[in-house]
Amino acid sequence: MLLELDSIAVAYRDHQVIHDVSFGLKRGAIGCLLGPSGCGKTTLLRAVAGFEPVLAGRIALAGETVSAPGRLLPPEQRNVGMVFQDFALFPHLTIADNVAFGLRGWARDMRRARVRELLELVGLPEVGGLYPHQLSGGQQQRIALARALAPRPKLLLFDEPFSSLDVELREALAREVRQILKHEGITGILVTHDQLEAFTMADEIGVMHAGRLAQWDSAYNLYHRPAARIVADFIGQGVLLPGVVTDNRHVDTEIGTIRGPVLEQCRPGCRVEVLVRPDDVVQVADDDPSAVPGEIVDKAFRGAQYLYTLRLPSGARVLCLTHSHFDRPVGARMLVRLESEHLVMFPDQTN
């Protein structure tokens, strides 16, 4: 493990904002802390960078303890790079000087060669003599990345790196940044509230909620095997539909039966909630015997698909994805059926 966090707690004054967070990141992997604003993800990132001391627990970087209660290796001695939300390019320095900022002590021509190499890596070989304000937001973002990469940090941290860019730019840039990190073999952590960014860039994602790490896993598992209700809520779209356990392999819901491993504590007859994604609910023809009618209460055109919100006879709501030629007005009825690959269930909280 290049980076290890063990039961980290962080507090501002008397207010504890991070509780008992542990995770590890292998060399060369890209991790992501994902969560709504105020969940503590940026604080956690700043603790890793060395800007915030930890109240409890331990942060180790390449085997060396860098943070623990009462000790804090200062950020300038950690060799951890950081890319900031506002890019934080130094406005009084040229682009080349910005990139060379962390290369103090390098021989002059090595420094120059490194700057040239990085500007080429981020695809902006011509801008070395310009000043930050002469670049567009996307270009500034690349320069911020080049500057952080220049001293060959052990670990690179990204604090909401794309949030000040146009939406169209974000995904492309996220993919590009990922390629650069992989090419350079850099280990990175990204902080974001945007799932698409997280899915595009990261190998492993930690979903944070209220200062705690709810789940640390791959994007696929977060989406399909959320370990906590909060993760199911936050990642992707979907609803929790009431269901009843029929045996140790099946759960019955209003729109069909799902097969899969049942929670250990549940016996037949036990009431549960089942995660139903929009793609688990399929629209079917009139002659399907297992079909259930739903009233369309909302619809959203997604280009290739329609996303319908349906009210079932019981009053529960589900989301349903159809192809984009299936166009029905709000208020109309359509027949649906559950077609799910696997079962994600949580104990029913209503009783």
Place this chain on the structure above:
Amino acid sequence: MSTAVTDIPLAPPRVPTGRRRRVSAWQTAVVALTLLLALPVLVVLGYLFNPSAEVWAHLANTVLADYVRNSLLLMAGVAVGVLTLGVSTAWLTSTCEFPGRRLFEWALLLPMAIPAYIIAYTYTGMLDFAGPVQSQLRAWFGWSYGDYWFPEVRSLGGAVVMLSLVLYPYVYLLSRAAFLEQSVCVLDVSRTLGAGPWRSFFTVALPLARPAIVTGLTLALMETLADYGTVQYFGVSTFTTGIFRTWFGLGDSAAAAQLAALLMLFVFALILLERWSRRQARYHHTSNRYKALPRYRLQGWRRAGAVLACSLPIVFGFLLPGAQLLQWTLATAGRMVDAEFVELTLNTLMVAGMASLLVLVLALFMAYGRRLHPARSTAFAVRVAAMGYAVPGAVIAVGVMLPFAWLDNTLDGWLRAQFGISTGLLLSGTLAALIFAYAVRFLAVSLNAVEAGLGRIRSSMDDAARSLGLSPGQVLWRVHAPLMRGTLLTALLLVFVDVLKELPATLILRPFNFNTLAVRTFELASDERLADASSAALAIVLAGILPVILLSRSISRSRPGHHHAA
């Protein structure tokens, strides 16, 4: 992962504990520095809480009543003067349109360039019996000595006029800003409800601007209390002249400190007044919608009145005395601008340069310490250190002299007893003591500028530089200092000019035979060689114009909701 924790000792010895220790060192240094800078004021205040009955009785029986009466009268007179001049000109230039308004906006600041004692010398020269005004009157009307009555400049009333003429810009500046910032809504409402300009002014604008006006007034009154040159020359006994008389005339340092302590009480009263009015200000914010207020277009006699009201303070506060100084300088420069004058100027530039640099370094250190460590203790320390600006120079001088002399004597005595060496005076009577006093007095000027400059730099800049391997000190040097070069130069210049003009502390603390332009002006004027004093005085005034230019440029740039309407 969790199993690995147990293998690792909780405190491996090679883990550097750098930041904690360094930051707390920085914090400790800030607090220590604050204590050092607060020492003069604390020493003087000590005399307040520990009065010597004998000194006290003596002061009370002889001079105290005079000092209190004169100081209060002076403050009352100056208050009326600066409020009249400052508020009226601010209102006219910020809400009315009349010929020359743009010129007046900045020219009304010019009198700030002239220290009160210099304007006092100049007017005395112009208005006394042998001066040009009375001579002309006698020539016109054929009067001779004793035939006519002419007001005596060298009086309490004269001092009030002199101080008002050069101190009103404080009130002008702050109330002008307040008038401009008043949200357009309230004044619009007032006008749509049928209130004319006069009623809008008295019922809406003036009450809304009151906190700012009080702040300006407080600053002017602090300067009034700190003034020594004017009242001394006019023979008005106040606390500052009293401090000098007991210190130099009677050699009674305890009594001087006692008087200084009493003077501090007046200053504290002013600080409380200012705090109180600022607390009121919180309730006065109405709306953030600013737009250029349609100005009242003045016509006919109103227009002439506005032009007159704005010209008079400039003419009497700057142009007339300036012209007189220039005329004297031209007449005496051949004689007065000699090798001694050059040495004087170099001396002055040297102390002002050293003091302003030192103050800048201290201000940077404290402001950056506060940024690094935004704890309550650093914030408090910075505020205490900035208090010196409210304290009169004479008080600071006494507060510097007493502990330095004590230290010198103690050290000398101890060394003599131990080793038979006499060190004499190591600190008191040296440039170090003088520059220390300047640092105490003017740190706030620099600190305000530096804190504002640092505040404009996003904290992500600090973080970025730290993550690229710079220590906090290196961040200050390589990122902040270049980013706020303009601010730093301004801070340097402001303190430089303040030191140049400073009189009372310099008089008390300067090394033997060490003269500055201000001291030389004072000495020549005291010898009634007013014309001879003009070269040095003019040099001070010219330097004093620099910050006025800076100030006028910054206020013209920061006009909320200002549009250049065609």
